[in-house]
Amino acid sequence: MTAAQSRSFRHHLHHLLLFLSLIRHVNSLESDTLIELKNSLTNGEKLTTWDPSTTPCSGNEPNWEGVLCMNDTVWGIRLEGKELGGNIDTKIIMNLTSLITISFQNNSLEGEFPVFKRLRRLRSIFLTANKFSREIPMDAFEGMRRLKKLYLANNEFVGQIPTSLTTLPKLRDLMLENNRFEGEIPTFVRDNLTFVNFANNRLRGAIPKRLQGFPKSQFSGNGDLCGPPFEECKVEIPTATIIMIALVVVAALASITVAFIILQQFRQSSNNALQPPPYKKQPSLDHDQMEQGCGGKTVAAKKLDLSLKLTFLNDEAESFDLADLLKASAVVLGGGVFGSSYKTTLSRHKVVVVKRYNQMNNVTIDEFYKHMKKLGKLKHANLVPLIAFYYRNEEKLFLADYVENISLAVHLHGSRSEVKQRLDWPTRLKIVKGVARGLLHLYNELPSLITPHGHLKSSNVLLNQEFESLLTDYGLVPITNQEHARDVMIAFKSPEFKNHGRITKKTDIWSLGVLIVEIMTGRFPANTFHYSKGGDLELTNFLDSVMKEDVTIDMFDKEIGRFDKRNEGEMLKLLNIGLSCCEPNVEKRWDIKEVVARIEEVRENNDNDNNDDD
Template sequence: MAHNIAYWFLLLYVLLTCAITASSDDLEVKVLLKFKGLLSNATALDDWNKTDVLCNGDVSNWKGLVCYNGQFTGLKLEAMGLGGTIDLDTLAQLPLLLTLSVMNNNFAGPFPGDLKKLGRLRGLYLANNRFSGEIPDDVFSGMKSLRRVVIGNNEFTSKIPMSLLELPKLVELQLQNNQFEGRIPDFWQENLTVNFANNKLDGPIPTTLRSQDKRSFSGNNLCGEPLDRCTKNSIPKVALVVAIAVAVPLAAIIAAAFIFCRRAKPQEQEKSVEIYKKKESNNSKGENSKNIEQGDLNFVRNDREIFELEELLRASAEVLGSGSFGSSYKAVLFSGQSFVVKRFRQMSSVRKEEFYQHMRRLGRLSHPNLLPLVAFYYTKEEKLLISDFAEHGSLASHLHGKQSPQQLGLDWPTRLKIIKGVAKGLAYLYEELPTLTLPHGHLKSSNVLLNNTYEPLLADYALAPVINKDHAQQFMVAYKSPESTQNDSLTRKTDVWNLGILILELLTGQFPANYLKQGRGGNADLAAWIKSVVREEWTGEVFDKKMNPTRNGESQMMRLLKIAMCCCEWDVEKRWDLEEAVEKIEELKERDWDDDFSSYASEGDMYSSTAITNES
């Protein structure tokens, strides 16, 4: 009896499978025949027949079809003399279409259409046809599965579509022998192989592509590894004029921002970008001023290649953001080097000699956890600071921003590495700048940058001496500490308070909005925020779930949480000094191998949950 039941169930399964397969084949047959009807010179596809089953296992019954396990998965219509229209609207009805290849045919005209309708496509092969014209910049947007784009040997023009940067799985990109122009975008995908040969591309090769075969860049006006080093003379004069006229150089962006700000104050005369390009006459008095020329780019490090101010102003620029001190831009020189240029609006009260002296002092600082100051620019109207560019952006963007495909989530080991690096960088500032009350003064997550190994780099440090006092009181985080808001005083422990807030933000993933809002108020809100984070039972519920810690790892996170509380003691006398905080942070491990948290937690009052009191 049981044997008969099993037999009938098996028979029913086979019948249902056949019915589903037949239904699927019927739909695919109709779609493919409609697609064929729009092709010209399609005699090679005469064996396409309404009655045949498309696939037997991995073997196709129709020429040019790709099959896998009895399913139709792609079109490989290569070298068939085909022309006419590639109807993507029709192909979009094929739910399992993974590959589309029409290489070595006679297709002509613009790019086939809205590729985004083929959402599951993994490979696009249009090479060796006569396609022409501009490819829409967003044509590859949303194509998360696309791995290979092979469109060489056509007549495509204009710039390389930026939506190619949105393809997280891209491993092959062939654009050779077209007429693409402009710069090569900063491709970030791992294991990507490219071919840009014989186009009209110019400028430096992105650093992310310098391990590629140099033949992939031949026949263009490119420079930098793996080709010859970029120089001013490596770009023809005609091309340089076009670049200055058409591109968006740093000078134009700064000038636009400058004029916009001036329009808010009509009583002041508008300035042009020429103030950056010409040297002002030296009208300063005093014996030291005769050795200082206004309008020059002043380098403070001897381990960087020197470049001229005009080269910096001609560089292509990208606006990174506008912070409490001013606007920031990423500038890419013709040599391929990338720098961050920060334009400071609130330094008018500092004298020129003091500014030069302080910048040179900062230029002598060198530590793995400090963002190096490379150069500065000074005039009465404008101050620019030039620093290295950090590849992975700020800690704030990783904790609170929308994650891009190349950004990894910050797990507990990475966050511990970051806070240890922050502590080391802060300790170095305290050692090298003993006369400053605020060796940092503006420590917050947006001023902790991450390099390509997620090592933290402190930015905007030691600027209190050159920032206008009223602006500093309004925006710098040091002035939001209890001692500043209550007693209008700052101490060498003020940076420790900011370190504690940063640790809380890192552990909880919560943005301390009340703490960072404009002005010097809001401390009652800050106290409430901190109290909401730390409860008497000291549970792990407060931690950011994205850290994915183990049980033993959570005990180490608890230690760090209590360190933060000792750094956030309202009473400056009871607050830890930096040396003690750094020492305790250094003792932390990714996990507690001995699982001895209970003994650690009983070390004494230094971890008391009453460390933070009310403002009163």
């Protein structure tokens, strides 16, 4: 070895020794910190594996129970159901500089709310089912810009919900049910909340507009909340105001009466008074088919009776009618198995989708109206709400808000000219979670339906600008002609219908499984979009071809893009969930609650959000 090589070797050895010394120092600091935390908790002695003679982590593997590790560093603490008492001293765990998640669910912690804002790197806090019973300071979450998940359910917290939660830019899950929170629900600045629960508290007042799309069950048990999804808030008008309004009305009526008398006198004295023309009922218009109303041409419907009106399903003001639709410009979006769809521009600020259905003439008008009212009451962040409908025996028109960012099917299988952005892994996971949440809402709100969706497929999942999932064409099985439903709807392609001629409460789970497999593999299940009568090419064939292969990373859609060891495991987990949903045996197939719970557990990365952006 030359002198130069010797110096280089000593230089690298010196740096290696410094690096190893630093690792030992970090490990020693983490060990001391965790032992101090253990000693500060009641029943901490039960953590018998927390031995100061060993290190908490060896690489990515924990040596101590309840410790989450990566690269010899503690990034999470998960001590659930350990009968631990006392409180969490955040001054102690400030020394765990890589800590991003902390969970002490199902213990007996109590006292003041821990000062978590000292730990600004935290992404997740899980304190469900403890014995906290005091008020949380308004500024308790100030500066926690990375916090995504906060679970405080099943405690006895009192006072108002901290306003410092309302400005957190990444907060997604907020679980506050079964406490004693009081006052009004604060207004959240952003729309990033995707999973909330305020049930069984003492809250009152109007539900903020950004939260009105969540299910009623997530606000129940409060008593004094109002506004969607509950009844509209009643406005209390002071007595003095009522008196003033009454006086104004009386004065106005008097003025109208005087004006009417003067007008009558004028008409009687005038020989040239204008007479109104006699009323003549307008005949039904015989327009061209709506299929020809593309490229900005006038929308027209064949033999639509303009004496009938649109039936509106929500609280939106009836600012337009059927005649407005006929005069508006429209572009054909496409033709599906039920009929054609049109993007209809009523004004610069109002664009709707009009869908024609001509296979719904076997239900009575009463049955149809009753079912449409049910669908009209559905409000959820992952459903496209119905605005209105038009009823004729031969065909029906459904109106919904137009969603700008086209369907999931186009993003998965469309041409590059149609798709401007690839679907990476976090986006696909976000889409699946949105679909699952929307489907769960349908199950909860439409319990009488065997298949609350019935036609779940990628072309019936629309995506908004933020790539949030919006389900459409849901709840149509009861009003669709059964012979047509059996031919074209996804629910009737399931193994249980193929083998036993029936659909079940778990049929939509099978459809969800097919969709997840399609999203993760990028493969096109041909019969999802086109069918041949006789059903030779069925979705079960698509699934059989997937299930015969080993479930490996080679199955993933190449368009997902780069992925490494940190998210490979989570991607496989989601794909396996999809395959489990496709279990042919209905009895063994998971129910909706278990499916959603398992999907919610899937992370963007194996390290539980450790690789998220700051």
